[in-house]
Amino acid sequence: MNAKQSILLGVIVGLFLALAFAFGFISNDLLETASASANEPAAVTNYGLLAETQNLIDQVYLREQPSPDVREYAAIRGILSTLEDPNTYFIEPPVAQSEADVLAGTYGGIGVQVQLSEDGRLLLFPFADSPAITAGIEDGDELIAINGADITFSLGPDAIDQMLRGEVKKGSGVEITVQHANSDMPETFFIEFAVINVPSVTWRVLTENEEIGYVQILRFTNRTPDELEDALTGLLDSDISALILDLRNNTGGLLPESVAVANQFIDGGTITYEMRKNSERALDAEPGGLATDIPLVILVNHSTASAAELVAGALLDYERGILIGQKTYGKGTVQQIFLLSDGSSVHITAAEWLTPNKNRIDGVGITPTIEMIPDENGRDVELGEGIRYLSEDLAESVN
Template sequence: MGKRLIQAGLLLLLPLMLVFTFATPDAAAFTEEQKLFNEVWRIVDRAYVDSTFNHQNWWLVRQRALKQPLQTRDETYAAIQKTLASLDDPYTRLLKPDQYRSLQTNTSGELTGIGLQIAQDSETGELMVIAPIEGSPADQAGLQPSDRILKINGFPALELTLDEAAERMRGPVGSMVTLTVAHEQQEPKDLTLVRDRITLNPVLADVRTEGGKPLGYIRLTQFNANATAEVAHAIARLTQQGVEGFVLDLRNNPGGLLQAGIDVARYWLDNGTIVYTVNRDGIQDSFSAVGEALTDKPLVVLVNQGTASASEILAGALQDNGRAQLIGEKTFGKGLIQSLFTLSDGSGLAVTVARYETPNHRDINKQGIIPDQIVSLAESGDRLHVASDQDPQYLAAVEWLGQQSVIANAP
């Protein structure tokens, strides 16, 4: 099958992905365009999570499509996209070569654009903000989780696929893009953003003295290629500095590499299941904690609507294993796993192949994870006040950790 790389997410909504190369036998009677279409059809036929293919005859779908006079690559891409759309699954999609390269770059630690993670509402088709990358043009413009993007440079977002929308937001450093955005029930407004080069440094960590006690604060913004080592270094450094507890901030973390999420869970857990995966045949697999955790200090995990995908796996694992207190707001609810296949022409194909469950077998897709303590961020908790005395979720975490310190020191 080739090389596998387990991932969580698009730098839109970074979906859970297995990445590998898939080759299909040539069919002598097919044109090159038909061969590419058939390659995609076979992958979906063998791997898609729903064996009913959205209650349609998948073979008949293929036969009808191959009767089309596919003469150009664009016509073939259009036929593939139409076929995939019949599955009514926004996460199963074609990635043209430039989109595929961009996706691969997203987990490497650097990208060019406005720094915005997006998803498509499966019911309304609306383009939704998952979270802006901290310090990015989107963050500086004030975009927030659950904002609706109505237009991109005047073009209706409802007429675009997720990847087409992402493509329109990308561009050279210094170029501009105008988004028409609606926040909650407010009137839509136009925001003009200047694209920039965005370095994805996923970890911010320091010691906070709260109530006379040293606490370790770790903010993890994405599970990219740097995240695992950076979190380990942060835990070790803060432990050496004598912290008495930790706050792990996963707010607005849209996901990233799945293996990184699993490894970070293992840093906090000595044993226990981290996540279950379930394929279309109902067969379960699991990932578990193995070995000694890096710390046993009390832990609070902060979550919100922008906590998605691999972040939800981590939060769910720590909550179900009783390792952490979750504080904040209900998470996004992304519980599906995609495999990413490299096609013969250099494009990619993302296919939903399974769903995942938390250690207590909770299916959080479209439902999210409910924190142990619900605290609204409110308007006072914007990006300028994160983890400060104006951040009610952070203050709730400090209060809870203070209570644990009192319990630990009680005679």
């Protein structure tokens, strides 16, 4: 295989890995070697036809053959493809990275989250201990300009977020102009780039109604339960009376951590049923969650998948809150990861999970209580609807 072919193969497999993790649902105690994979013996087959075919190729094939490992990898992919399961796949050694590394989430930038408000303003929310917060950026600051150029919502939050990132080296950074909520004049900052460890949970008290807290879970990592506990503690210390849980664009992650997240909102009972080849297991909530009684709205969309769907499905079945947004992705399986002897790995679908009411999610998704069409300009209409719903609920509870 020449250098160009190797690079192309690496890119293709790398993209496949990224897509696989994009809608992944992984049990972090299932990363193991193939030799220790099962108590039951595997079905024995010598794949005689493969050996016959290879023998014929060796005898008569005109041109040079690919290396043995390339042919073996192709055979593995062929066997897995017969299962017709897109979540069961093979990864070559150069890109067989651990889930911990994939979920770590680091980049060079100033460490802010960009959100487009319902009224079309671009708002900044700095991460804790980030260069942005050190420079003086505050939650809800309106972004006016980047490097002297005016910014409008038509660019979209994702494109603007990329403009606030860059290579970490001496003197590198970005100049931004913001409008503080409590100030009449815009203020300009030059903020140097640093390595940003992306949190899996962000939170704040909503300025639209300070009785309502907002928690966004971006992904389910091994840090998520602790980060969520810190967020809920901070919000409850701020005397909020209701909560919005944002699971939009959360494409999954670790199974035990998603169960731990649901624990914070459900006071006992089964969170999910895990269905394996020869067994069924109920994963139950532990009493003592911080937010088991507070009025709750959950935001979802088409990219809410896997672990995020587990949490949304449990909260919906227990009638802990309503779902607002669009139908979820529909990924309800768990992949078990086996490391092979050469450093490659095989991800094999080993379980399917069901909601507490034993509703199936895989290939189906979850239909929200209030379905909404996304705003074509990117305004956050789902968050706005959630604020209105909870504000009316709080007003009724007072009367």
